[in-house]
Amino acid sequence: MHDGQILMVFKQPSDSPVRVCTVSPDSTYLSTGAADGSVVLWSIPQTKFHRSAVVKDGSVVACAFSPRGNILVTGSSSGDLTAWDENLKCLYNGKAHDLGVTCCHFSPQPTTECGLGYFQLASCGQDCEIKVWLVSFGSIRDFGIRYQFTLNGHSAPVLSCAFSSDGQILASGSVDKSVIIHTVKTGCILHILTHHTRYVTSCALAPNHPLLASGSMDKTVTVWKLENANDLPVYSPKIETPCPVEFWSEQEVADWLSEEGLKEVEQNFKANNVNGKKLLHLTKESLQNDLKIESVGLCSKIVRKTEELKGNVNPDSSSIPDEFLCPITWEIMRDPFIASDGYSYERKAIEDWISRKKRTSPMTNLPLENLLLTPNRTLKMAVNRWLEDKKYVKPNHLPQVTTPVD
Incomplete structure (x- = not known):
């Protein structure tokens, strides 16, 4: 971080595109998850490959280490959560979200229930829900994951979720363009933030300050002061x-x-x-x-x-998110496919492009590595939901915090 020097480069053994990565709390391991479902642990101190495994079905689209670093949880596009030990032995696999998981995040602080210690794990998905799970943090032999409750409020797929450093609140961002702040203890909604004009893809809470950052496809990152009653953004450049x-x-x-x-x-x-x-x-x-x-x-x-x-x-068409438009036809995609250049195109448009013996990327004009086309189901579901919900009206009333959260 001092001079930008590259310390190490890891290449996914399966040569599949990496969809997500995370570092363990003690910086011992880097975990990477790929489009083909492969999960890899890399040893950071030794700068080499450690272990690999494959999820039951789908691509790996989410991953998180437990606060102690001895458990890795991955989420797949098929909707499963899978827990692994340090040698990538599968400890748990189960369905969490219909249509696919999008993100998962551990609470940094432990909680107790019936005298037993747990870490809370939040997962969110294409089913518009956030689910909270209890993960036991005793020995691996006693490991277990148990569903605790569901947080609702979003009207479209939830793309990101994050706990505060004290584990008291959970923030989430969604395709419905809103950020919702929940209390973990009661499940109540503290705030619904509707500043963004495109869907919210990421959110993060500062460890030692009452600040929330939300990133969106509207090309802005907005920083919010949580103690501000009106929840006005601190900084949002335009x-x-x-x-x-x-x-x-x-x-x-x-x-x-x-x-x-x-x-x-x-x-x-x-x-x-x-x-x-x-x-x-x-x-x-x-x-x-x-x-x-x-x-x-x-x-x-x-x-x-x-x-x-x-x-x-047309005003209605100008409000269409750019990511829903085919780069070739610039019309909304009904059947998006990903080409080897990493971009999504309407299937017929990219097939016509290739059939005219154009083996180059329509976006970069560089040669395509291969002619393989992969369905972008996540984008297709997002487009369909947007078409269904484009008459969505933002709520006029935003719940306010009246007393501090314990």
Whole structure:
């Protein structure tokens, strides 16, 4: 962390894309979970492979070490939770969430029930629920996982959950664009935070300060002060439009590209002195021929964004999350598939692209490693839920904290 030097590089033995990773509390092990269901433990002090295993079904999409570091819990896209010991011996496997687990997190502090000691484990999933489990922390011989209760409140898949350092509250983020803060002891909702305009993919509570960070597909990270009664964000950067687009300078166009996640084409625009007036007249053909942007996906995205600037896009369609749109057609994906470049495309669009003997990525223009297409079921479910819930109305009343949590 001092100079950015690479200390070690680990490569998943199965050569499958790594979906999730975590480090044990004492930094003894790094755990990685992959799309093919493989779980690997790496020894950090010895910088080498330690053990590997495979989950019963699906991809590994979540993992967490117990506070003592002797238990690893993984969650799969099939909905199972699996507990492993330090040698990746399976201690427990069971169904936790219909449609798949998305995240799991241990409470740092132990709890007691009927005189026995446990750590609480939270898991969340595509079924819109957060479940809390009791994990015994005695010897491995006495290991067990027991369901405790379910936390509700989200109206769409829950993508992330995190305990506070004292284990008293649990924060969660969802496809419904909200962050909910729950009390663990009573299961009550303390706050519903609806600041984000896209779905919330991550959340984290600071160890020693009353701060919550939430990350979203709206391209912002918002930091909240928990003791603030109005729950106003401490910091959430936004780029304001200083003047009508046609009067934008070249630098203002570059700032707009950065805000829209298009920084990679900034140099192409600067080399061609694209100001606001030129921006409004760009077409796919001029982007490819004049600005030399070869990626069809990027050209489609730029054209759509400029149409939004001109007000030529239906308000309903402009609210569609970018990640739901096919990079080739720039239309909402009904049957998304992942190509070997890591991007998702509408199945017919990418099949047509490949059938025209284009063995390159529509997004990067680099050669595709292979022509394998994998269904993106998680994205498909998110799209379907968004289509069903796009009339979702944010709640007007936000529950407030009236007394401190013990």
